[in-house]
Amino acid sequence: MRTHYCTDLNEENVGQEVVLTGWANSYRDHGGIIFIDLRDKTGLIQLTCDPEDSLDAHRVADGVRDEYVLIAKGVVRLRGEGLTNPKLKTGAIEIIVKELKIENKSAATPFVIGDSSVGEETRLKYRYLELRDPSMYETFRLRSKAAIAARNTLDANGFLEVETPILTKSTPEGARDYLVPSRVHSGEFYALPQSPQLFKQLLMVGGFDRYFQIAKCFRDEDLRADRQPEFTQIDVEMSFCDQEDVIKVAEDLLQAMFKACNIEVNTPFNRITYNDAMELYGSDKPDMRYDLKMVDVIDIFERCDNEIFTKIAKKPHTNRIKALKVPGADLVFSKREMKGFEDFVREFGAGGLGYFQMKEDGLKGPLTKFFGEDDINLIIARTELQVGDVIFFGAGDKKTVWDYMGRLRNYIAEHEKMNLADPDAYEFVWVVDFPMFEIEDGRVKALHHPFTQPKDTDKDDIEDIESIAYDIVLNGTELGGGSIRIHKQDVQEEVFKLLGIDEEEAAEKFGFLLDALKFGAPPHGGFALGFDRIMMLISKKSSIRDVIAFPKTQRASCVLTKAPSAVDNNQLRDLHIRLRDKPLK
Structure with missing residues (x-):
C-alpha cells in the first residue's frame, strides 16, 4: 500500500514518485494551497496539495481534518530556500500530491497527539491515541531492541528459554498474591506468580543447567512510579556457578541491552557491600552519580x-x-x-x-x-x-x-540549586553481602527470600548472618538482583526454622521444593532484572507506566478497559464465591 515511511525520504529522493500512508497531524490552507503534515510511526512529512498540480487531490484535501487516515501519492520536491523546517527530519522536502484518498475519518480527539500537558487519566483512557505519538513509538522500538538483545545474548551463552506456569500456588513470602478462584476445586485458589523463583530452581534440579525467561510477574502491592501490579522481568538461573559467574552473565546482558539502545556502558561494574551502602549513603540502592x-x-x-x-x-x-x-x-x-x-x-x-x-x-x-x-x-x-x-x-x-x-x-x-545528578550518566553498582534476615515487628523475615544461601548460620545475632545475595543498582534505582540458592535440604530446613516456619508449614507450602532437594539438586543461582525499570532509565522516563503499552494507574486500575470490574452472579456461582454485600440470587 505504501512505498516508504515518512521519514525514510530525503533530498536523495527528489523527483521520485512515492505513496505514503498515515494520519493527518495538522492542516493549513494558505491562499488556496493546502498543506497537510502527514504522520506515521517514524515522524512527519509535509504534503502540498496545489490545485494546479491536481484538482481532485486539492478537493479531497479540503475535507481533511486532524487524525484522518490518508493515502497520498505524489512526487518528492525540495521546499526551496527559506522554506525549510529544521525542526523536522524531512524539513528540506515536501510531497507534491497527485492523488489523495481519505481512507478513514476521525472524530475530534480528546487531546492533541503529542501534548504532554494532558492529565494521565485522560491519556491512559485513550492510550491508543497517545501511542500514535512517534516519540512513544521510539520508546517501544527501544524496548523491542533491548528484548531481542537480551534473548540473543543469553542464547549465545547457552541459556534455554523456558516458560513457567502463570497459575501457581500461593506462598507466604513477599508481597500479597493476586488470587484466581478455581471453578473445578471449590473454595481453592491459584495465585499469579510474583516471580518464577521456585520453578526456575526446579529446572536446575531437572538438569537444564541454564534457563531464562522474559516473564510476566504479578504483585498486589502499593504502587508508585517504578511499580505496577503486573510487570516484566528478565529471569535467569544457572547451575554449578558461584556469585562471580552470575554477576558476569548479568553484566554482559546489561551491556548488550544498553548497546542495542545506542548506549555504551563499561564493565565490570563497581561494587559496594550492603553495610557500606547503608553507612555511607543511607540506602541499599545508592545513586553513585x-x-x-x-x-x-x-x-x-x-x-x-x-x-x-x-x-x-x-x-x-x-x-x-x-x-x-x-x-x-x-x-x-x-x-x-x-x-x-x-x-x-x-x-x-x-x-x-x-x-x-x-x-x-x-x-x-x-x-x-x-x-x-x-x-x-x-x-x-x-x-x-x-x-x-x-x-x-x-x-x-x-x-x-x-x-x-x-x-x-x-x-x-536533586535540588534545582545543586543538580548534582548528571542526567546523561549511567552509574551501575553491585550491592553485595546482604544480611540474610531482618526483624520487623518482632518477626524474623528473609531480607530477599527464604531460598537464599546463607554464608553461615552460626552467629549470636541473627541479623549478623550474611547471605550470598547481590542487587544491581543504576542511578539510585534497583534494577534487580539475585542470589546463590540453597541446594541442600538440611540447610533449607534450618533457614525455615530460623524464620519460624515449622516442619508442617514448610511441608504444606514448600513440600514440592523440599522433595526436589532430596534428589541431587546441583549448586545453582541466578538473578532477575526489572525490564520495565531498565527501559524507564534508558528512555529517560519518570515512570514505568511510560514504557508499558497499556499500564495500570496508581490505583491498579485500567481506565481504558475499566478493569477491574464487577462480574455477573452466574460467574460467581460457578466459582463458588459469594460477595459479602451482594448475596447470590
Whole structure:
C-alpha cells in the first residue's frame, strides 16, 4: 500500500514518485494551497496539495481534518530556500500530491497527539491515541531492541528459554498474591506468580543447567512510579556457578541491552557491600552519580554537652549519629531552605536535623556551643570541611537515621540549586553481602527470600548472618538482583526454622521444593532484572507506566478497559464465591 515511511525520504529522493500512508497531524490552507503534515510511526512529512498540480487531490484535501487516515501519492520536491523546517527530519522536502484518498475519518480527539500537558487519566483512557505519538513509538522500538538483545545474548551463552506456569500456588513470602478462584476445586485458589523463583530452581534440579525467561510477574502491592501490579522481568538461573559467574552473565546482558539502545556502558561494574551502602549513603540502592557520603561522628557526640545526643551515642551498636557534608551549600541555600530540609526529614521519622556552616572564621551553628574546641576541629577534619560547606546531622536508631539521611542526600543532590545528578550518566553498582534476615515487628523475615544461601548460620545475632545475595543498582534505582540458592535440604530446613516456619508449614507450602532437594539438586543461582525499570532509565522516563503499552494507574486500575470490574452472579456461582454485600440470587 505504501512505498516508504515518512521519514525514510530525503533530498536523495527528489523527483521520485512515492505513496505514503498515515494520519493527518495538522492542516493549513494558505491562499488556496493546502498543506497537510502527514504522520506515521517514524515522524512527519509535509504534503502540498496545489490545485494546479491536481484538482481532485486539492478537493479531497479540503475535507481533511486532524487524525484522518490518508493515502497520498505524489512526487518528492525540495521546499526551496527559506522554506525549510529544521525542526523536522524531512524539513528540506515536501510531497507534491497527485492523488489523495481519505481512507478513514476521525472524530475530534480528546487531546492533541503529542501534548504532554494532558492529565494521565485522560491519556491512559485513550492510550491508543497517545501511542500514535512517534516519540512513544521510539520508546517501544527501544524496548523491542533491548528484548531481542537480551534473548540473543543469553542464547549465545547457552541459556534455554523456558516458560513457567502463570497459575501457581500461593506462598507466604513477599508481597500479597493476586488470587484466581478455581471453578473445578471449590473454595481453592491459584495465585499469579510474583516471580518464577521456585520453578526456575526446579529446572536446575531437572538438569537444564541454564534457563531464562522474559516473564510476566504479578504483585498486589502499593504502587508508585517504578511499580505496577503486573510487570516484566528478565529471569535467569544457572547451575554449578558461584556469585562471580552470575554477576558476569548479568553484566554482559546489561551491556548488550544498553548497546542495542545506542548506549555504551563499561564493565565490570563497581561494587559496594550492603553495610557500606547503608553507612555511607543511607540506602541499599545508592545513586553513585554524586559523591555525597555520610560520616560517622557518634564518638565525637558522645563527649558533647547535649544530653539528647550523649544518650543516643552510648548505644553505638543500635544507634547512629551521621554527618552529611554538602559542598558549597552555605553559598546557595538560605536558612529558610535549610529549615525546609528539617521539615523534609521529619516526614520519615527524624526528630530533627542539626547543621553546621563552615564560615571564614570557623564553624558556626546552634550546636557548636555543646562542643569543645578539640572536638570542633575533629569534626572539621573528619568531614573535610571547606569554607562554604554545610554539614547536616542525623541522630537516632540506625535504621531510621540511615533512611532519612539517605533520602536527604538524594533530595539535596536533586535540588534545582545543586543538580548534582548528571542526567546523561549511567552509574551501575553491585550491592553485595546482604544480611540474610531482618526483624520487623518482632518477626524474623528473609531480607530477599527464604531460598537464599546463607554464608553461615552460626552467629549470636541473627541479623549478623550474611547471605550470598547481590542487587544491581543504576542511578539510585534497583534494577534487580539475585542470589546463590540453597541446594541442600538440611540447610533449607534450618533457614525455615530460623524464620519460624515449622516442619508442617514448610511441608504444606514448600513440600514440592523440599522433595526436589532430596534428589541431587546441583549448586545453582541466578538473578532477575526489572525490564520495565531498565527501559524507564534508558528512555529517560519518570515512570514505568511510560514504557508499558497499556499500564495500570496508581490505583491498579485500567481506565481504558475499566478493569477491574464487577462480574455477573452466574460467574460467581460457578466459582463458588459469594460477595459479602451482594448475596447470590
